[in-house]
Amino acid sequence: MTSSPKRCTIRLVEVRIAVAKVNKYATSESGDTLEAVERPNGGLSVVLADGQTSGRGAKAVSMMVVRKVITLLAEGVRDGAAARAASDALFTEKKGQVISTLNICSVDLRSGTIVLTRNNPAPIFVGRGEKSDCLEAESVPLGTSRDVRPLITEMVLEPGLVVVVYTDGLVHAGRRRGQPMDACEVIRSLLEEQDPSPQELADALLAHAMKLDDDRPADDISVVVLKVVHHAGDDVRRMSIRLPIAQ
Amino acid sequence: MTSSPKRCTIRLVEVRIAVAKVNKYATSESGDTLEAVERPNGGLSVVLADGQTSGRGAKAVSMMVVRKVITLLAEGVRDGAAARAASDALFTEKKGQVISTLNICSVDLRSGTIVLTRNNPAPIFVGRGEKSDCLEAESVPLGTSRDVRPLITEMVLEPGLVVVVYTDGLVHAGRRRGQPMDACEVIRSLLEEQDPSPQELADALLAHAMKLDDDRPADDISVVVLKVVHHAGDDVRRMSIRLPIAQ
Numbered sequence: 001m002t003s004s005p006k007r008c009t010i011r012l013v014e015v016r017i018a019v020a021k022v023n024k025y026a027t028s029e030s031g032d033t034l035e036a037v038e039r040p041n042g043g044l045s046v047v048l049a050d051g052q053t054s055g056r057g058a059k060a061v062s063m064m065v066v067r068k069v070i071t072l073l074a075e076g077v078r079d080g081a082a083a084r085a086a087s088d089a090l091f092t093e094k095k096g097q098v099i100s101t102l103n104i105c106s107v108d109l110r111s112g113t114i115v116l117t118r119n120n121p122a123p124i125f126v127g128r129g130e131k132s133d134c135l136e137a138e139s140v141p142l143g144t145s146r147d148v149r150p151l152i153t154e155m156v157l158e159p160g161l162v163v164v165v166y167t168d169g170l171v172h173a174g175r176r177r178g179q180p181m182d183a184c185e186v187i188r189s190l191l192e193e194q195d196p197s198p199q200e201l202a203d204a205l206l207a208h209a210m211k212l213d214d215d216r217p218a219d220d221i222s223v224v225v226l227k228v229v230h231h232a233g234d235d236v237r238r239m240s241i242r243l244p245i246a247q
Numbered sequence: 248m249t250s251s252p253k254r255c256t257i258r259l260v261e262v263r264i265a266v267a268k269v270n271k272y273a274t275s276e277s278g279d280t281l282e283a284v285e286r287p288n289g290g291l292s293v294v295l296a297d298g299q300t301s302g303r304g305a306k307a308v309s310m311m312v313v314r315k316v317i318t319l320l321a322e323g324v325r326d327g328a329a330a331r332a333a334s335d336a337l338f339t340e341k342k343g344q345v346i347s348t349l350n351i352c353s354v355d356l357r358s359g360t361i362v363l364t365r366n367n368p369a370p371i372f373v374g375r376g377e378k379s380d381c382l383e384a385e386s387v388p389l390g391t392s393r394d395v396r397p398l399i400t401e402m403v404l405e406p407g408l409v410v411v412v413y414t415d416g417l418v419h420a421g422r423r424r425g426q427p428m429d430a431c432e433v434i435r436s437l438l439e440e441q442d443p444s445p446q447e448l449a450d451a452l453l454a455h456a457m458k459l460d461d462d463r464p465a466d467d468i469s470v471v472v473l474k475v476v477h478h479a480g481d482d483v484r485r486m487s488i489r490l491p492i493a494q
Contacts, residue, residue, distance in 0.1 A: 011494040019486040029289075036488060037282065040310065044490065063287065067321050074314050107490060157492070199487050206483060231491050236453060239266040240446050241283060242485040243291065243354060244478050245404070247258045 013159055014231035015107050017046060018198035020206045020223045024169070025216035031058025032167050032222040033066045036239075040076045042109030046224055047073070049142075050101045050120070050167040058220075065090060065100045065142060079104045079117040083142070083150040087119065090143035099143040102150070103165045105226055107157065114163060114226065116153040122171050125164040125187045126155070132162075132191075134184035161228040162191065162201075169221030170205065174212030181212055198225040260406055261478035262354050264293060265445035267453045267470050271416070272463035278305025279414050279469040280313045283486075287323045289356030293471055294320070296389075297348045297367070297414040304345075305467075312337060312347045312389060326351045326364040330389070330397040334366065337390035346390040349397070350412045352473055354404065361410065361473065363400040369418050372411040372434045373402070379409075379438075381431035408475040409438065409448075416468030417452065421459030428459055445472040 023030040034048045047069050051061030065086050072082035083102055090100060101120035108115050116124055116135070123136035139151045155161060164187050173181045183205070190196060190204050202225045209221055270277040281295045294316050298308030312333050319329035330349055337347060348367035355362050363371055363382070370383035386398045402408060411434050420428045430452070437443060437451050449472045456468055 013492050013494060015488075015490040015492065017486075017488040017490075019484075021484040021486075022482055033285065034486075035284065036486070038280065038310070042276075044488070063285070063321070067318075071314075071318065074310070107492075109492065112494065157494075199485065203483070203485075233491065235269055235491055236450070237266075237268040237491065238446065238450075238487075238489040239264075239268075239281075239283070240485075240487050241262075241264040241291070242483075243262040243264075244480065244482055244484065245260050245262065245354075245356065247260060247359065247404075 012231040013157065014229050014233070015157070016198045016227045016229060018202045018225045019046070020199070020202040022206060022210070022217055022221050024218065024220050025213075029059050030220040030222075031062055032169070032220040033059065033062035034222055034224070035066050035070055037070045037073055039106065039108065040074060043107040045073050045079070045104055045106040048103045048105075048165060048167065048222055048224060050220065050222070052099050061090070061098055061100050065102055069102065069104065073104075079106055079115050080150050080152050083117050083119055084148065087142035087148040088146070091146060094143060096143065096145065099141040101141045101167065103224070105163065105165050105224060112157050114155045114157055114161065114228075116163065116165070118151045119148060120168070122166055122168045123184060124153070125162070125184050126153070127162040127187075127191060129160045132188055157228055159228050159230045163226040164201070164205070165224040166205070167220065167222045169217060169219035170209050170223060172219055173209035173217070173221070176213065176218055179212055181209055198227045201225045259478040260404065261476050261480070262404070263445045263474045263476060265449045265472045266293070267446070267449040269453060269457065269464055269468050271465065271467050272460075276306050277467040278309055279416075279467045280306065280309035281469055281471070282313050282317055284317045284320055286353065286355065287321060290354040292320050292326070292351055292353040295350045295352075295412060295414065295469055295471060297467065297469070299346050308337070308345055308347050312349055316349065316351065326353055326362050327397050327399050330364050330366055331395065334389035334395040335393070338393060341390060343390065343392065346388040348388045348414065350471070352410065352412050352471060359404050361402045361404055361408065361475075363410065363412070365398045366395060367414070369413055369415045370431060371400070372409070372431050373400070374409040374434075374438060376407045379435055404475055406475050406477045410473040411448070411452070412471040413452070414467065414469045416464060416466035417456050417470060419466050420456035420464070420468070423460065423465055426459055428456055445474045448472045
């Protein structure tokens with residue numbers, strides 16, 4: 001018997017994340033807040049909150065929630081505990097009168113997983129190759145009562161995984177015209193047609209929603225797409241931001 | 248005399264930001280930390296810190312500095328005051344034994360300006376059409392003494408503006424081989440050759456530095472490129488992140 005030499009194979013993957021975000025028509029400020037933060041033990045988290053109502057008040061609430069969550073994640077607090085803490089803080093401050101949705105989408109390099117935390121009635125799309133799921137178990141926003149629990153889904157970080165997280169602006173698109181959007185179905189058909197990049201998928205989804213609202217979105221809409229792909233390129237981390245401004 | 252009808256013209260511009268970031272050769276953790284945060288009065292800030300030495304200790308320092316600055320900016324504290332506060336906190340905690348560079352690059356929609364805050368010996372490149380400057384006045388890192396002051400440069404947010412901020416890994420590239428890189432000169436030549444997108448410029452700059460180091464960077468390198476362009480597209484804000492991972 002001959003033993004084959006041991007080889008140390010290093011699998012390279014790349015996590016690609018894209019965000020597309022638009023304000024409710026004719027409002028200068030979005031009630032949605034989205035931020036990305038590095039995790040102290042490796043990886044990163046994208047945190048998305050949508051404050052109740054729209055405009056200035058909603059913005060203050062969603063910023064407060066995102067800030068609270070990000071501060072805790074940066075200290076190494078786990079995602080679920082950070083969500084609960086933000087809910088308790090909001091409930092204490094607003095006495096249950098103001099609520100906010102929350103999604104945390106984490107790339108956790110210590111566990112080698114993607115961790116999705118949801119306090120949001122809007123579903124999350126999860127695709128793996130041919131299979132796909134629409135995570136739509138009932139989930140309540142933060143600040144509704146004491147002891148609000150998030151729904152947590154953890155998946156191995158492996159090529160082929162596609163996750164799409166969005167705020168309720170996407171779910172409500174078209175409702176005004178009586179043609180509400182089935183976001184998971186639209187994502188499925190976009191993925192079947194071609195192999196879109198995360199930014200193409202986020203843009204196409206947002207464009208679909210805006211069309212249903214005659215290009216006058218009835219609510220703030222935020223879409224986050226995460227995709228894990230095989231990677232043969234360099235070790236460079238990249239980020240890009242595009243911020244249109246009316247002067 | 249006829250009076251022409253008054254017209255309300257809205258100039259649309261877009262701020263595009265790109266980041267490229269690589270670790271020192273054979274280290275799994277970068278001493279550089281970079282994060283972006285939304286400003287409470289409109290706009291966003293990119294915060295970049297480089298902790299003394301490399302590896303775990305440097306990472307903890309740069310994360311602490313970035314976290315402190317981002318928390319203050321999110322509360323509406325001005326950039327210069329946030330930099331000073333982070334310096335005092337670092338000096339108090341480390342008794343002047345540990346230092347960190349800091350750059351804040353802000354798009355301030357309230358004032359309609361780009362605000363550059365620098366506590367970093369590494370220069371900043373600023374280009375406007377044909378003209379360009381290399382901001383290289385002496386600037387000390389945070390934590391070196393009490394009352395460290397940042398250098399602040401404020402510019403009107405207008406199309407044609409290009410800003411490139413980087414950590415000293417870029418300045419030191421090639422030094423090992425006795426061919427140190429003149430970053431501002433390389434940026435000038437890259438801009439003259441063509442009209443690169445921010446990501447193309449950041450990537451080209453990083454590739455140039457890595458070539459000088461034989462693809463084994465002697466230090467962590469981070470490059471931030473900000474460009475203001477005319478914009479005729481949609482109102483969608485976009486962000487994308489690419490995170491390569493060795494499993």
